[in-house]
Amino acid sequence: MAKSTKNVFDMTLFKRLLQFIKPYKWVFFSTLVFVVGLAVFGALRPWVLQQAIDNHVVVKDYNGFMFYIIVMFVLLVLEVTTQLLFIYYASWLGQSVVKDIRVKLYEHMLSFRMKYFDNSSVGVLITRAVTDMERIADIFGQGLFMIFSDILKMAVVAGFMLFLNWKLCLIAFVTMPIVLYATKIFQRYMKRAFEEVRTEVSNLNSFVQERVTGMKILQLFTREETEYKKFKAINERHKKGWLKTVWYNSIFFPIADFLSSITLGTIIWVGGFMVVNTKTASIGDLTAFIMYIPMLFRPLNQIANKFNTLQMGMVAADRVFKVLDTTSQIDDTGTKIASHFKGNIGFKDVHFSYVEDEEVLKSISLDVKTGQTIAIVGSTGAGKSTIINLLNRFYDIQKGSICIDNVDIKELTLKSLRAQIAVVLQDVFLFADTILNNITLKNPDISEAEVQQAAKDIGIHDFIMSLPNNYHYNVKERGVMLSSGQRQLISFLRAYVTNPSILVLDEATSSVDSYSEQLIQDATDKITRGRTSIVIAHRLATIQKADQIIVMDSGRIVEQGTHNELLKKQDGYYRNLYEVQFLKEEVA
The missing domain is CATH 1.20.1560.10 (ABC transporter type 1, transmembrane domain)
Incomplete structure (x- = not known):
């Protein structure tokens, strides 16, 4: 200056x-x-x-x-x-x-x-x-x-x-x-x-x-x-x-x-x-x-x-x-184009920090097989959402490797990588536009007929049709014209219509009502069938059917197994989380 x-x-x-x-x-x-x-x-x-x-x-x-x-x-x-x-x-x-x-x-x-x-x-x-x-x-x-x-x-x-x-x-x-x-x-x-x-x-x-x-x-x-x-x-x-x-x-x-x-x-x-x-x-x-x-x-x-x-x-x-002049881009030097993933995901000795010398993930290694539904649980700040950010290459890791179908994600073009991964976030962002445009994001390859069919598949077509101008209803800035549950459903439909190879649900049911949650659970069973899925949730009742549950604490994987296997562990981290949450629901 x-x-x-x-x-x-x-x-x-x-x-x-x-x-x-x-x-x-x-x-x-x-x-x-x-x-x-x-x-x-x-x-x-x-x-x-x-x-x-x-x-x-x-x-x-x-x-x-x-x-x-x-x-x-x-x-x-x-x-x-x-x-x-x-x-x-x-x-x-x-x-x-x-x-x-x-x-x-x-x-x-x-x-x-x-x-x-x-x-x-x-x-x-x-x-x-x-x-x-x-x-x-x-x-x-x-x-x-x-x-x-x-x-x-x-x-x-x-x-x-x-x-x-x-x-x-x-x-x-x-x-x-x-x-x-x-x-x-x-x-x-x-x-x-x-x-x-x-x-x-x-x-x-x-x-x-x-x-x-x-x-x-x-x-x-x-x-x-x-x-x-x-x-x-x-x-x-x-x-x-x-x-x-x-x-x-x-x-x-x-x-x-x-x-x-x-x-x-x-x-x-x-x-x-x-x-x-x-x-x-x-x-x-x-x-x-x-x-x-x-x-x-x-x-x-x-x-x-x-x-x-x-x-x-x-x-x-x-x-x-x-x-x-700011050079803050992810290096998009990959040359391989991912047309479709089988869905094998591998994290090998991954270390990552948002701030230098303050690691958020510490030597994370995990394998997800094709078609599996993996749940990741843990307290706030354990590093659950960070794994999703790294899978989409919003950030680059400091050490280790992340592979999909045995190909390092750095070898893939960013566009093709992210096109095969659909994410439903807890904090849903909707643009001041119609429901249709918020679902398709103006992708010309997705027709209105396909959107309507997808909405029928997951059971929210009737809800959209009840709105003025139905699929052309303007939800205003950040979707203020819809409830939090309705916004979450729209976000879920947005991910569904892209027909992704890998589906990520990041706290997708944490802020919805019981009716909306049931709709999403029914749709989840349909969309995750035969597709690799990663579910991040605080509410453990929503992930009991997962093929594998990853339990994280302070940036490390502390337990791993199915719901029943983890409950059998005396004084286990997952068992303690489950019992505390179960007791809260009983009291409620």
């Missing part, structure tokens, strides 16, 4: 941004042509007026004067037309570049491993993909080309002023260095202010997103007042960040206007003296200079203002590129 603050403009970052212009070269160069046209047409009008006054108005040649009026009108039309094309194509280019960067950013984020999302704020990522992108678009629409246009206009205007009367021009040039120096200082402070603003915007977005998502928890635990105070503090920092930019603007622009007015007044005073007494300037010269001074100084103000926009865009681009 210190480096970016020290440098007013990061040329390396800017060059990288320009790489995204390559597909739109013709628009870029056309816009540059419009910029040149704006500068030339604008600077020609005062010169034409000077010619009209000195050559025709002063000598009272009104016929020739009308010709210059027509020329000025034509120049004005050309300037307006050029400005229209310039604004449109500059903005078009900005939005096209941002579209490409946003697509690249989203594609990049889709490949991130789960660890990245574990350590990143959702609000910050949303800011990068949405708000920061708009700031990047402004670099082209309101920043880069505008600055180039203003600089070119100033150069052309200065050339015309020197050509008309170099003595009057010197008056303007005396104050120019002062304005340029003030602009340089202004830009330096504005960059710092905008970096602070972007940080506070990210913090604000993150805070609001998390609190809105968790509003139910806040209200249940009466944390409204506390969170309100936190929000006020964050909002206050956000306001102070913006007020710094307002303060710098309020200092710079009045100074620039003051110097412009002083320069204009001096030119009128000196120029008037030269017209009346020394005859070294004409009325036309003085009139042209009165028009040129605002054209010379206004771009300076605009450059400073547009540089603000450019700085905000550059800060946003720096943040976006940092995400793009």
Whole structure:
């Protein structure tokens, strides 16, 4: 951060941004042509007026004067037309570049491993993909080309002023260095202010997103007042960040206007003296200079203002590129495509930790045969769900190997691996979309007829048909229009229709009512028949029919066997779990 603050403009970052212009070269160069046209047409009008006054108005040649009026009108039309094309194509280019960067950013984020999302704020990522992108678009629409246009206009205007009367021009040039120096200082402070603003915007977005998502928890635990105070503090920092930019603007622009007015007044005073007494300037010269001074100084103000926009865009681009430069992908170097698994799963001496030197799994070894239903039980934090994450390669192990059908999963492409494994999670996530789209996830290979047949197979077709618009019922964000049990059933159907080689049920019945649980149990018997299945559950009554039960504790397998075999072990871990849970159910 210190480096970016020290440098007013990061040329390396800017060059990288320009790489995204390559597909739109013709628009870029056309816009540059419009910029040149704006500068030339604008600077020609005062010169034409000077010619009209000195050559025709002063000598009272009104016929020739009308010709210059027509020329000025034509120049004005050309300037307006050029400005229209310039604004449109500059903005078009900005939005096209941002579209490409946003697509690249989203594609990049889709490949991130789960660890990245574990350590990143959702609000910050949303800011990068949405708000920061708009700031990047402004670099082209309101920043880069505008600055180039203003600089070119100033150069052309200065050339015309020197050509008309170099003595009057010197008056303007005396104050120019002062304005340029003030602009340089202004830009330096504005960059710092905008970096602070972007940080506070990210913090604000993150805070609001998390609190809105968790509003139910806040209200249940009466944390409204506390969170309100936190929000006020964050909002206050956000306001102070913006007020710094307002303060710098309020200092710079009045100074620039003051110097412009002083320069204009001096030119009128000196120029008037030269017209009346020394005859070294004409009325036309003085009139042209009165028009040129605002054209010379206004771009300076605009450059400073547009540089603000450019700085905000550059800060946003720096943040976006940092995400793009993040290497948090699972290495998808596998070349084998898994078209269908028989279902043999093998863990051999697997060690894994989310945080370095804090192992979650310790020397895990297990074998699952084709068509078997394996249950994994244990207390919270024992490592049950971690096994599922590793099987899908959401994380990579530090030691050991995981094989399916005697092939290391690292040798398989990620897409084909995950396509053969269906997972039903305890925390069901549904999108703000129809039930049909939440089941198929818009997979064109799964028809509505197939979904309906699958729903009939597991007994939830009638429930879906009872909803308004049945399979096209919009469940809203996170499926709030459905009960937890209904959401779980939809999630189960989502896994079922993919016809997976391996089925994973991660606490799939832990949050459903008795009726929904019975539906899922009936469907489980159907879908697991002849298919390798892994069931993770706290409720031991749901896994008694499993071919093998794996008991875990503190990242290790402590017991293994069938339900009846494990119950026979005196003071066994599984037997203790079962008896405690059975007693609780008896008391209930």
